[in-house]
Amino acid sequence: RARELVEQIRQWSLLPEAVYHFPAPEALFYDRAAWPQQTVRERVSILGMLARPELHARFHDLRRSAIVVTSVSALLPKSVPPHLLAQHVRQVRVGERLNLNDFLSALLESGYQPAAVVEEIGFFSRRGGIVDLFSPGQPAPVRIELFGDEVDSLRFFDPATQRSLDTIATITICPASEAMPAYGSRAAALVRQLDFSRLQAMSRQRWQQDLESLEFGESFRGIEFYLPCLYPEPASLLHYLSPDWL
Numbered sequence: 001r002a003r004e005l006v007e008q009i010r011q012w013s014l015l016p017e018a019v020y021h022f023p024a025p026e027a028l029f030y031d032r033a034a035w036p037q038q039t040v041r042e043r044v045s046i047l048g049m050l051a052r053p054e055l056h057a058r059f060h061d062l063r064r065s066a067i068v069v070t071s072v073s074a075l076l077p078k079s080v081p082p083h084l085l086a087q088h089v090r091q092v093r094v095g096e097r098l099n100l101n102d103f104l105s106a107l108l109e110s111g112y113q114p115a116a117v118v119e120e121i122g123f124f125s126r127r128g129g130i131v132d133l134f135s136p137g138q139p140a141p142v143r144i145e146l147f148g149d150e151v152d153s154l155r156f157f158d159p160a161t162q163r164s165l166d167t168i169a170t171i172t173i174c175p176a177s178e179a180m181p182a183y184g185s186r187a188a189a190l191v192r193q194l195d196f197s198r199l200q201a202m203s204r205q206r207w208q209q210d211l212e213s214l215e216f217g218e219s220f221r222g223i224e225f226y227l228p229c230l231y232p233e234p235a236s237l238l239h240y241l242s243p244d245w246l
Contacts, residue, residue, distance in 0.1 A: 032222060032225050110175035110176060111180050113219055130144065142154055143157050183231060188211045
């Protein structure tokens with residue numbers, strides 16, 4: 001129903017590009033099923049814009065008229081607090097100096113996964129002084145070319161052909177998920193306090209694999225299940241709405 005309402009509002013709105021849908025996960029509470037990737041991307045891109053609107057030029061210009069349509073089921077799952085998410089939203093500009101090792105570490109901490117070729121949102125690759133990554137909320141993956149430690153160029157590229165498209169001056173990079181593995185060790189410590197002795201061997205092994213990934217700060221399918229344990233004070237979309245927005 002929320003998606004239908006979004007389409008109706010866009011048809012009548014003078015600013016249809018300022019109408020957003022904040023979706024609900026399909027998984028039920030206490031269901032370990034992984035969230036659909038489209039849901040993960042839509043949610044974190046909207047939260048990223050709300051956390052750092054000054055880094056999203058189009059959204060910043062329209063924020064007084066922006067409409068976010070959601071549902072109760074989308075508000076109930078715990079999420080990352082605004083101040084923590086804001087720390088992981090960053091902008092890269094042509095001409096700035098970029099410590100490549102620190103930058104790649106930050107991508108891993110915010111949920112990006114390495115790949116040989118970047119074709120999907122949430123992945124990155126490095127070839128010498130070139131970094132490809134696909135951030136939620138962006139129309140295409142971006143290719144960052146470095147000259148030494150300086151950003152020499154930024155350009156979107158076609159994920160199907162890997163050919164360069166438009167050249168841009170700046171790119172805003174959001175985390176790949178609300179569930180950022182940078183905070184995985186906290187979740188692992190809490191979950192290890194549970195009693196797994198009565199679980200079947202296969203289920204116990206799956207828990208163990210998840211816990212090891214959390215402890216090592218690695219992203220994996222289904223990490224959103226641990227959102228209530230990742231952050232000291234989990235939030236919801238409502239925490240991102242300052243008095244200026246209400």
